[in-house]
Amino acid sequence: MFSGRFGSEPGGLNSHWEAKLRLEAAGTPLFDITPSNPTLAGIDYPPGIVSLLARPEALRYHPNPRGAPDARRAIAAHAYSRGRAGDPDRLILCASTSEAYSWLFKLLCEPGEEILVPSPSYPLFDDLADLEHVTLVRYALGHRPGNRAYWEPDFAALRNLISTRSKALILVNPNNPTGHVLDQAAIDGYLALAEAYGLALIVDEVFSEYILQAETRCAPVRSQGPLVFTLNGFSKMLGLPQMKLAWIQVEGRPDRVESALDHLEFIADAFLSVNTPVQAAAADLLAQREPIQASIRARLHANLKASWEWTVGSRTQLYSANHPEAGWYLLLHVSTPLEAEVFAQDLLERFHVHTHPGTLFGLGKEWPLVASLLTPETVFREGLRRIALWTEERTDA
Ligand SMILES: Cc1ncc(COP(=O)(O)O)c(C=O)c1O
Known part of the structure; x- marks a missing residue:
């Protein structure tokens, strides 16, 4: 059935x-x-945070499939620290980063095509991929002997896993559960692979605001070439998973970015899943960060x-x-x-x-x-x- x-x-x-x-x-x-x-x-949580949702604008429904412009501007301006300022015109809002994954799998893959995911990492990927008829191919993150905190891919081994069915590589940075943050050499390695094999990068940054060691920096993955989809949301950034607001930031060669945004807008328009009250309150909620x-x-x-x-x-x-x-x-x-x-x-x-x-x-x-x-x-x-x-x-x- x-x-x-x-x-x-x-x-x-x-x-x-x-x-x-x-x-x-x-x-x-x-x-x-x-x-x-x-x-x-x-x-x-700061007292009064819930009352931020009770605004007159929340009663009017003017859906914008990419997300309300004010909310996108607030996210681009305030959501990022450490040089991550975004561009509101390159953001697509969604209800959660889990939903962002499902939209990106729809965007990038025919049934049976492949996405490379790090192992170890977040267990929900299996279900998200199954629901889109996408096949996951796991690439190992190894750690250097004597340095248990350091988990990076072996790029030669990773290259061997890429096939004609591969469409994207997922990076979870910082990684769940290892807590490892990629260094610039690793980021450059991923970008080079993506460029060489025509893959998109999906960069999950949901834990990027929770750096635990003074010397650690979580660098953004910047691209003028391959498509890079960076995910984040209120679930972890504000510790408010129930507010259901997340986003995809798109970077890469400008013509690819425009086309990717148009396609994502089409998917978002079919669902319009982000609620109006949270979008109307996005700037004020971010101010409580x-x-x-x-x-x-x-x-x-x-x-x-x-x-x-x-x-x-x-x-x-x-x-x-x-x-x-x-x-x-x-x-x-x-x-x-x-x-x-x-x-x-x-x-x-x-x-x-x-x-x-x-x-x-x-x-x-x-x-x-x-x-x-x-x-x-x-x-x-x-x-x-x-x-x-x-x-x-x-x-x-
Ligand atoms: C690495 C990672 N990405 C995404 C998510 C999903 O978060 P959301 O609540 O935005 O769907 C989680 C949730 O734990 C996570 O650990």
């Missing part, structure tokens, strides 16, 4: 998730160190500190955490003979700690678990303490 766009059967639960529901139903207190929704994680980001950053840094203390407390390096340069995620290394999924489920069932198995993001054995630095601090510390107990139980046995 239904189309073949569903890679996995909707409604199915994996055993980890079933175990979580079972424990919750039994009233067992869980230490969930995965939350990525800032609105439910005790982040402080500093206090919201400060509250989120304080949480990220507090949990990073907790992770360093935890690592120092490890006997013979049984467990440790990475040092992300940016973003909301933390990789956990735990010495375990178990497969990541089995380990994560055992931690949940016996120690009541909910984590993501690293395999969900395409991580190898070195990083069996992924945690969220947005977790309320006391829960985060207790979750880490319990993971340490798991390893001590094994070594003492």
Whole structure:
């Protein structure tokens, strides 16, 4: 009855998730160190932020498929820091960056054509690609020995994955979940590949405002040649995923940019999915960026500190955490003979700690678990303490 766009059967639960529901139903207190929704994680928002949506303009519907000009101007002028100022005429607004991906897949790919995605990275790509009948080809991000924070592609290996069906390369910069930020040499490498093989670049910058190390800079991917689609939105930039406002900025050779914008406008016009109240309030919402980001950053840094203390407390390096340069995620290394999924489920069932198995993001054995630095601090510390107990139980046995 239904189309073949569903890679996995909707409604199915994996055993980890079933175990979580079972424990919750039994009233067992869980230490969930995965939350990525800032609105439910005790982040402080400026009072009155919701009242910004109640404006008389919000009652009139004058849809512009590219997004309301005032909202685009506000985003171009205020949304970016560190030299990222945008051009309102090169922006297309959409409801979320997930929607931006689906529009770009429609724009660029015939069914069965390929998009190259980094591994490890964000797990939702599979579903987004399945829904558009697009095939994902994963390219590995390797890390330099002795430098666990440094994850970059091997361009020779990446080149070998490009075929006549390849249409675009995705860069997640900063990466979710490794927290790695691309350096200029890597950005230039991607641009050169895109130019040589006629590929577009899709650059996901949703975590670019959350730099965690003083010396790290997240450089924009600028292009006068290959098409570059840069994605961002209120979901992470303002910690307001429910406001449903995101955007695609288009760069590259001017004639390609104009044509890409016209095609994206056609797609956007078919849905007109961005709501009027959020567009009318976009400039005022963006003006609240500093206090919201400060509250989120304080949480990220507090949990990073907790992770360093935890690592120092490890006997013979049984467990440790990475040092992300940016973003909301933390990789956990735990010495375990178990497969990541089995380990994560055992931690949940016996120690009541909910984590993501690293395999969900395409991580190898070195990083069996992924945690969220947005977790309320006391829960985060207790979750880490319990993971340490798991390893001590094994070594003492
Ligand atoms: C790297 C990355 N890109 C995109 C998204 C989707 O964000 P949105 O809420 O704008 O769809 C997420 C969400 O976690 C993400 O981690």
